[in-house]
Structure formats: structure tokens, C-alpha cells
Amino acid sequence: MNGARESRLIDEALAVAGLASGMMIAIGEPTPMALVRHLVRRGLRDLTVIGSGLALDVLIAAGCVRKTISYYAGGGVGVPVAPSFRRAAERGEIDVWECEEGILTSGLEAAGKGLPFLPWRGGVGTSLPEVNPDLKVMTDPINGETLIAVPAIRPDVALLHAAQADVYGNVQHHGGPGWIDLFLQRAATRCIVQVERIVSNEAIRANPWATTIGRADAIVRAPWGAHPWYSRGGYVQDSPFLADYVTAATAAADRGERAALERWLNHWCREPVTHADYLERVSLKRLLALHEY
Amino acid sequence: MSIDQPLAADCSIAELLACFLARDLNDGEELQVGVALPIPEAAVRLAHLMHGPNMELIFLGARMNVHHLDQIPMPAFGWDNRVVRWTESFSDRGHRFDQVKDWHRRVFFVGGLQVDPYGNTNLIGVGADHKRLKFRGPGSVGTPTLTTHVGRYYIVLNSHTPRLCVPRCDFVSTVGWGQGGADARRKLGLPGGGPKYVVTPLCIMDFTDEEKRMRLKSLHPGVTIEQVIAQTGFELVIPPGIPVTSAPGTDELLVLRTRVDVTGALRRL
Secondary structure, three states: OOOOOOOOEOOHHHHHHOOOOOOEEEEOOOOOHHHHHHHHHHOOOOEEEEOOHHHHHHHHHOOOEEEEEOOOOOOOOOOOOOHHHHHHHHOOOOEEOOOOHHHHHHHHHHHHOOOOEEEEOOOOOOOHHHHOOOOEEEEOOOOOOEEEEEEOOOOOEEEEEEEEEOOOOOEEOOOOOOOOHHHHHHHOOEEEEEEEEEOOHHHHHOOHHHOOEOOOOEEEEOOOOOOOOOEOOOEOOOHHHHHHHHHHHHHHHHHOOOHHHHHHHHHHHHOOOOHHHHHHHHOHHHHHOOEOO | OOOOHHHHHOOOHHHHHHHHHHHOOOOOOEEEEOOOOHHHHHHHHHHHHHHOOOOEEEEOOEEEOOOOOOOOOOOOOOOOHHHHOOOOEEHHHHOOOOOHHHHHHEEEEEOOOEEOOOOOEEOOEEOOOHHHOOEEOOOOOOHHHHHHHOOEEEEEOOOOOOOOEOOOOOOOOEOOOOOOOOOHHHHHOOOOOOEEEEEOOOEEEEEOOOOOOEEEEEEOOOOOHHHHHHHOOOOOEOOOOOOEOOOOOHHHHHHHHHHHOOOOHHHOO
């Protein structure tokens, strides 16, 4: 007998090389931007994206998206609706699979559990089943209550960002997995996790209860990899950076002026070959200023 | 005249609404606030400091009790450590909707692109055709599930116009009192208590007992009934003797401005 346990550590370009136009891709929170940028760089098209907020908006702005499965496409205070999402949805350029958090997680749980659907109550009486015909209003066979049957949502791949992992795919989020990452991981066919740092297998075994994902298919080393978003235990959101994006995307969406948006996408997503190239453009000073405290 | 008159008189409408909401929150309650709602963000912090040592604040999913803090500043946003450093747990143990059976203790707040006379609201969009909306909204976030289950919730509107207060929402993302009637929610099988108040820059509204139709409750200082009628796109129930929304006290404004909204966000809305 010989051979060694196989490392799952690969670089970001290789990680994304297996993805193709037309796939259903789920984006976790915090946002795995090192991987998301490569979706833009590769120019993937016609993706169905499970995502939210401005990360989803960047993919729409870059023309990667055909359909969104999103509970929230706003940008927080001051940005009620993400600009590229709004424009593309109003023009019919993307399909919006209308849902909400409980419906989305029910569909993901159905996939993880190998079920055709799971019932959910939130949304009963609303327009959601009318505007999303995949949601079926049903009568529960036990008590006769009215519920919504949410079909299984099966992403081809989940892209996630976490604090640390070993090279064998044991992932530990900082302070727990947030709210949606594990739903996405359980539902997806493949799971690629970018992490702030790689740790030893011994460090994982020192606290196995902290392991949130046990068998990620690929691990990508990406320090500062959620920039311009936050990474718990690391750094805060780079709000001026996001404001630049919103300004450029709003000019494109509202006035058809795409020059600034294309510059933004080229400079920050398409041109940097590696994650390190991107970080050099952001600059060390800027990154260090995002320390949490 | 007491010394508090000038301070209270120059408070902004957003501050007035934050103080109104804060007074309506009770010690021991779980107060959940979502994204982009600065008035409830301030209100739950103010209530927690003023009279709620046993309140639990839930921001997105991070549950905390921070009554002991000198300041509970307004967040820049969501879930980075500036907010979650005080977290005792992530609600429902990180799986946000695994314990909705206990949400009768919880209080929530929703905004909307539209609201109708029965407190149904819309975050989906405005227009006749869902595939070609005139205005695409941000989506429902978690509001359908939350408003289905929480003990009560408040509808918080940033403006009060006929375009926003409509006879019928183009799309409904949260069910208030459906087609009306005190049994409307029970007939739909929605266990939560429904919307209690609608607060806007002009007034406070509640719902009639029987029909559950929106009713004027109080007018903010300087606002007339005629103004509210003109800015509401449906017929509002208007009982006699509408009072003026009670102004914040000096103590409330002091805590609000020095321990919660320290950057004055509510004076810039």
C-alpha cells in the first residue's frame, strides 16, 4: 500500500476552470470575491445565480447572468435596489425567480435531503406563487393547511468564503458559518471554498466542532479574498470602493453610460490574472486600513 | 415652559418616529431589524437603553443584549464584527428559520414600495407585468416568513404619497390583513399577530378592530388631516379628535442623540 492523501488546494483560476456558461452557481456570504471575479474574467454567460446584493449586481453588470434566485437585490442604506439588477429585470434581460429567505432555504434543504420539495408557510397569501409558477400552493395531507411546496434547488456549484481550511477540505468559518453558506453547501453538487488562510490538519483536529464543512471539493487560498466586502475576524467592508461601483453601475443603468462601469469591471475583475495581482491594485495601505477595530 | 421645549421642538420626523416606536416596545421582547431601515435600527437601540434591559436585539441574524453599553451606535451595515462582536448567538442557531414556532415573542419592521388599506405591502416591484416592471424592487428579503410568524410588526414608510399608499398593491410580498376582517390572517393560516401601526413622515396609522382597515391615529406636529387625505391613495378611516403625535421628551432625545444616533443619521434622512 502506498500513496498519500490528496490535497484539494488549487488556485483560483483552476478552481473556476471547471465552471461553464449556463450553470447554476450559488454565492455565499461573506462574498467569495476572489472566485466571483474569475467568473467575470472568464466571461461566463447565461448563469443562474443564487446570490444577493451588490455581488450579484456585479455579475449582472458583466453580462454573466440569465436568471437570478435572490431574496434581496438591494445595496443597503442609500441603494434601495442594486442598479444593474434593476435595469436588467425591468428590461426583461434576466429572469427573476421570485423568492424570499425561507423559501430559498426550503428549496436548498429539499435538495440536500434528496426530496422533490419541502413545504413552507412564509409566502402564503402573497403574490410569490403567482409570479413564480415553480412555487405550488398545496394542501397539507396531515391537517389540511395551505402551504407552499418549494421545489428542490440544486446548484451545480457553491462558491464560499471562510476563515480557514486545511488542504483536505476541512473548512472552519470564523465564529460560525453565517446564515446561508451551509444551506448552499448541502444543496450543491460541488463546493469550492476560498479561505483567508490555510492551516494544518492538526489545527483542524484540535477543534473539530469548529469545522463547518467537512469535505469541500476544492480549497483556494485567498487572503483578503472577500474584498471589497467584509470577512468576519479579518476586515470590514470597503464602502468607498463599493460606492465607486454603485456610481458607475447607476450611470450605466439609468443613462446608458457604460464607460465607467466597463473601466471598473476591466480594472478590478478582468485584468488581474491572479488574486495577488488584484490585491496589488487595491494596495496594501488600503487593505490595512480595513482592519476591524 | 420647561427647559426641554427647544430641544424637543427641533427634532426631526425620523427622530420623532424612532421615539414613537421605541415607546411601543416592551421589555423582554425580541426585536428583529433587517437591512436599510434606520428608524427601527434607532428605535430598538433606544428602547433597549431606555426601558428594555431584557430585550434581545436581532440584527439580520445576530442576537445580542447590549444594555450595558454606554453607546449602541447605528451600524454601517450587516454582519461584520463591528456588529457581531456583541453577538451571543446567531438566531435559531445559525439556521435562521428553524424555530419559527417561537416567533410570537418577536417584533419586526417592514418597509415597502406600496402599502394598501389592509396593510399588505410590496417589495417586489411596481407595474402590471412581473416580467416588465416599471420599477423593479429589491425583493422580499425574509419579510414574508417574518411577517407570517412574528407576534406583531410595524410598517415603516420613508414617504407618504398616493403612489406609495395605494388602493391595491401591484404585488403583495407581505400579507397584513389580506382582504380585511379580524379573521383574515387566521383564514389564511398565518399564525403571527399582523401589522400594528403604519408610521410615515406625516402620521401614525393603525387598523380598525372589525374590518382591519387603516385608520388615522395621530398627526405629526404641523401636519393637517387634509394633507394626509391628499397624500393617501385610498380612503382612510378618520375618527374624530385626532391627536398630535406626542413629541419626544428631553431624556429620550438625549439618549437617542448621544448614545444611539451619534452621527445624526436621523437628522439627515
